[in-house]
Amino acid sequence: MSPLSSEKHAEKHAELASRIIDGKGIARALTDQVGRDVAAFVDDGNVLPGLAVVLVGNDPASEVYVKNKAIQTHRVGMRSFMHMLPQSTSQDELLDLIAQLNVNPKIHGILVQLPLPAQIDPVVVTNAIAPHKDVDGLGEVNAGRLSLGIDGIVPCTPLGCLMLLKSVHEDMTGKHAVVIGASNLVGKPMAQLLLKENCTVTVAHIHTRNTKELAREADILVVATGKSGLVRGDWIKPGATVIDVGITRVPAENGKTRLVGDVAFDEALPIAGHITPVPGGVGPMTIACLLHNTLQAAKATHAIVGASS
Ligand code: NAD
Numbered sequence: 145m146s147p148l149s150s151e152k153h154a155e156k157h158a159e160l161a162s163r164i165i166d167g168k169g170i171a172r173a174l175t176d177q178v179g180r181d182v183a184a185f186v187d188d189g190n191v192l193p194g195l196a197v198v199l200v201g202n203d204p205a206s207e208v209y210v211k212n213k214a215i216q217t218h219r220v221g222m223r224s225f226m227h228m229l230p231q232s233t234s235q236d237e238l239l240d241l242i243a244q245l246n247v248n249p250k251i252h253g254i255l256v257q258l259p260l261p262a263q264i265d266p267v268v269v270t271n272a273i274a275p276h277k278d279v280d281g282l283g284e285v286n287a288g289r290l291s292l293g294i295d296g297i298v299p300c301t302p303l304g305c306l307m308l309l310k311s312v313h314e315d316m317t318g319k320h321a322v323v324i325g326a327s328n329l330v331g332k333p334m335a336q337l338l339l340k341e342n343c344t345v346t347v348a349h350i351h352t353r354n355t356k357e358l359a360r361e362a363d364i365l366v367v368a369t370g371k372s373g374l375v376r377g378d379w380i381k382p383g384a385t386v387i388d389v390g391i392t393r394v395p396a397e398n399g400k401t402r403l404v405g406d407v408a409f410d411e412a413l414p415i416a417g418h419i420t421p422v423p424g425g426v427g428p429m430t431i432a433c434l435l436h437n438t439l440q441a442a443k444a445t446h447a448i449v450g451a452s453s
Contacts, residue, residue, distance in 0.1 A: 160413055165308050165420045171428035178435045179220040193442035194223035195253040196245050201231035206257045216431050235264045239272050246274040252445055253279030253438035279437040290336045297437055302334040304429025305387045312418045317342040322358050324348045325368035330389055334366050367406040377411030386419040389426045
């Protein structure tokens with residue numbers, strides 16, 4: 145390669161790299177900020193914020209997630225309460241624990257790790273968490289607040305996606321946002337958040353007939369399906385911002401496994417204006433937003449207690 149072409153090659157490489165949204169870095173900055181805010185909150189004489197994480201069963205991926213949540217909770221100086229229950233736990237036993245956590249003044253946030261064993265209804269459990277401690281924002285009170293566009297606790301993953309979008313868009317007014325995936329956990333709250341940002345929002349799901357065509361119209365494309373590689377390069381409008389929420393573990397060449405998203409990253413990168421990688425995109429934001437939500441919940445409790453005392 146001539147010196148000139150190698151220079152051009154390096155330039156092109158740098159230009160492509162600049163399109164990658166650094167979820168890891170943005171999450172680290174948010175986590176550091178939460179850490180500083182926790183210290184200031186405690187310095188002001190307030191109680192240490194506490195997060196309770198409940199895991200039922202021994203799904204290895206969930207075990208990794210909850211351990212990581214506990215480590216990060218300690219990192220920002222908050223209290224972490226871990227409750228590891230056996231796979232055979234009944235719904236009533238879990239509801240009893242949630243009732244205790246709801247009234248425990250040391251706990252400001254409660255997260256029940258999903259999925260739950262078949263004998264437990266996740267909707268019943270999620271709705272049993274006191275709305276002001278529902279730091280995953282999945283209960284009907286917080287979901288209702290979000291759909292009405294009023295303040296509440298916003299689910300961590302879509303909140304993280306919104307923060308990533310805001311890192312590249314000062315204003316999303318009038319943009320066409322397409323969300324592929326319509327789960328209560330990601331797709332639906334994401335659509336509500338984008339609506340609140342004045343986007344024109346289209347939601348596609350498994351029964352949508354022209355998902356590719358819709359995707360091609362998107363200025364902002366958020367993909368949360370769990371179908372690895374679903375979104376190909378030719379699904380993307382040139383210059384669009386692509387947020388890939390999907391996480392799938394696939395076999396790697398070295399005999400191990402690796403994580404991939406719902407977007408064919410190498411095809412999408414040269415077309416997108418900005419894109420999140422997997423791993424290192426949305427994933428780190430989810431935990432950072434959980435810590436952020438827990439601190440907000442502690443502050444809100446303090447405001448209520450302060451106001452009534
Ligand atoms: P889900 O299975 O509850 O919902 C998937 C949604 O995608 C459904 O609405 C379904 O209709 C839609 N869908 C499936 N196949 C489709 C297709 N071919 N075309 C269009 N729509 C399709 O999943 P979920 O809980 O929303 O999670 C989605 C993905 O996001 C998973 O890979 C999950 O692991 C990942 N996830 C990541 C994080 C994170 O922190 N990064 C957090 C939550 C979920």
